[in-house]
Amino acid sequence: MKNSLKSIEELHSDLVSGNVSSSDLVNESLERSHKLQDECNAFVTIMDDAKGVSVNDNLLSGIPYGIKDNYSTKGILSTGSSNTLKDYVPFFNATAVSNLEKLGAVPVNKTVLDEFGMGGTGTTGHTGVVRNPWDKTRMCAGSSAGSACAVAAGVYPYALGSDTGDSIRKPAAYCGIVGYKPTYGMISRYGLFPFASSLDTCGVLTRSVRDAAIVVDGMKGIDSNDMTSWDSSRVHLFDSIDGNVKGKKLCYVKELCDINNYPDATDELRKHLSNFFDTLDKCKSLGIEVEEVSIDQKLLNAVGSVYVVISCAEATSNMSNLTGISFGPRSEGNNYHDMMKNYRTRGFCSLIKRRFVIGSYVLQAENKDRYFFNAQRARRLIVDEWKKLFEKYDAVILPVGSGPAKHLDDSKNSKISNIEPLEEHLQIGNFGGFPSITIPNGFVNGLPVGVNITGNCYDDVNVLNIAYALEGSMDYKNQIARGYDYEV
């Protein structure tokens, strides 16, 4: 049986018709989890005691799924892929997890991330490097590395992710799957370990746009525990997708997509951008208008720094609760100060410590205006620029990153000048809280690449609908990493 390779709708009808049981699906998923763990190291915890449940009307009931390990899960180890929480078992569920539980969804594992979501490589988790199922010498990107890896390898149809800069949408591209970050506040953040609260967004990794809509329908909802959540009870994502996109308008940014802006472009970058323009042609053939727009290069160049300043500042404060005193593995010390210091010094990876130093520096009284407040001003300018685009266009379409997944051995990765804005533009989606989805749009040198569609706040249906239509015009829907489309 290839149950694990099916879409949510297919699995649901199989469950309802009795062709398969929830227990069959859970067991198959667990089996695939163990195999993938040996090969790619995607999981912090595999819940071998997970059980099937009785099926109800909801499409998600009885179907297994994965949870990124920065979601708080009641009674189940939740580490954030950090040594600072390596033994932490929460006593409450994240709201998104509770919502899925109520629908009958069955979690089967907790997936590896870059420590607390800080990192874009999938290599900094405390349980080690996550490998890309398409090519194990390559990375999945991060931070939702394990979730992307497992969905691409057919462990289940979906896994939860979180996205602060591009943490759902970039790994989705590197693994050839769909990654959807809805509008900020559509899904409650209660129980999500915070990285940068003004940017953090819950979302999902799937193998099709419809699946993404189904899952976010299940996760979302206003939450009295999260003041930034909003009432989306009148939004029905899955029911609203009809694939009717005639007359829709998309734009792409010249400065990011023009190969002439990259004098030392690699073969991968050339193919990636050329493939992107092929995708634009597909959009046009669907009846979508596509136009090129120009954005001030200075603004685009600022994106990465704005992200670093704001995310590090918020992270420094957000992670001050990690002292090892009331939870986490307590460190020894002569006094509480030494205990905290020892715990944090030993517990965090060096990348995080570097970010804490930056975060503290930019918030210091003498630096705050120059760095933190200026970053906030620049964030506003960038968001305003994108809002202007949304006055005229339904969404912005852009290539994800500079090509396929990067090598784990960094010496094999070519350095391209001026590439930062292309690598970092997805962060704009977090600056504005915009709904943003990555879907696979082909292959470069045998590895998957992705394209991103980002729309205005609360315009999720429009974004999903365009992505759905585009997905339908290409051959990458429901694709599984080569070698993983086996039967159990």
Place this chain on the structure above:
Amino acid sequence: MKYKALIGIEMHCEISKTNSKVFSSASNSFNDCPNGNVRPLDMGFPGTLPVVNKEAVRKSIMMSLMLGCKVPEYLYFERKNYYYPDLPKGYQITQETKPAPIGCFGKLRYDCNGEFHEAIINNIHLEEDTASQQHFPSFSTLDYNRCGVPLLELVTEPCFHSSDEALAFLETIRSIYRYADISEADSKKGQIRCDVNVSIMDADLEEIPENYGTKVEVKGVNSFGAAKAVIDYEIDRQIKLKESGEYDSMPQQTRRWDEDTMTTIYMRDKVNAIDYKYFIDPNIPKIKLSDDWINEIKDSIPVLAHERKEIYMNNYGLSNYDATILVKDKNVSDYYEDTIKCGADPKLASNWISSVILGYLNKELLSIDDIYVTPSMLKELIDMVQDGTISSKQGKEVLFKCLEENKDPKTVVEESGMKQIGSADEILKIVTEVLDENSDNIEKYKAGRTNVVDYLVGQVMKKTRGQANPGITRSMMIEEIEKR
């Protein structure tokens, strides 16, 4: 005086009258069990988020309005970042002065020894309290029940010139907190904590910032008594430094009050001040404070102590002295008003409360809420005295008995047979009896020795064990003698 002192106050007061804490759903109440009132947020568990308590905001806005402060259009909260075991999140959610806190730039008239002064409020802001700590020789304990309790911090300009003024201001604020049902404001429960700043300057200079002396901030002043002691101590200390020429080279500094030695002890100077890296908490969206809501809050401000006092004096005819005594404690004032509502005469009610009940409370160290005698019972007692059922001397005895034995006045009067014999028939019977037994004294009376009436009335009182109304008895006695 060669010098004048400038004193500013930062007064922290817990809002004790909300059901839950300011950002968490844990109960905001006294709990004997340490760490009993705790929700995940109070311990800083990963993924928890703050949710603003609307009632705490409402009470804060009310306080801000009562202080004559400007209420901002939007409410923001900021994080004050520092590591300390009493602060599990690693930051305190508070309001810095930018953007505007819940109240800015207010003025408050207060009475200091019968003279009115004006206190200048810099700002008042809403924040969360930290866990309480207890330190023992080899270990310390943390109780997170207090962590997250809503706390209002009121900051004044250096507008007080003596410990008397500062204290009168603090007492006025405490009274407002209580009258507005915002807080019990009980320093014994740790609900009030102050930081006091003191500087001195030459008395003949104009009172403008350029002429101010060096500010010394004293932290951890946890009772009004301590506040007075700190201010007096610091003024004295600074004058001595000034006299010895050391004052002007003293750095701006933070000191702490040491209860044991009754001195202030140096903590740190301004150079070593902590950088709290404030920034707006991204978990709390800015909150629009609508004019309608603010007006609604304005309309719900209760009658405060000084206003009640005016009513007592103008409408009930109480003296300044009596009215002041009654409004000093809101619960006493409420009790007084309830007694009047039951129909008691305002002046008599005031007399009974201030002379008997308050005396008893002071002696027994009780609060008026602790006593068995209700306003309606007090009204009954007042009525019994007024209609002559018992004498006023008996009334006092009855009230004491009620307070001490938790009984109502009617029962006490009946049980002790204390009821004054008021009916003419009953008295006449005894008067006749006494006259029959004392024919010699009737003779003496008729011979002009009218003072024998006192003896005869005394005999009646003896026979009735004091229960006959002496006035009625006397006039009846004379009447009966005349008849014979």
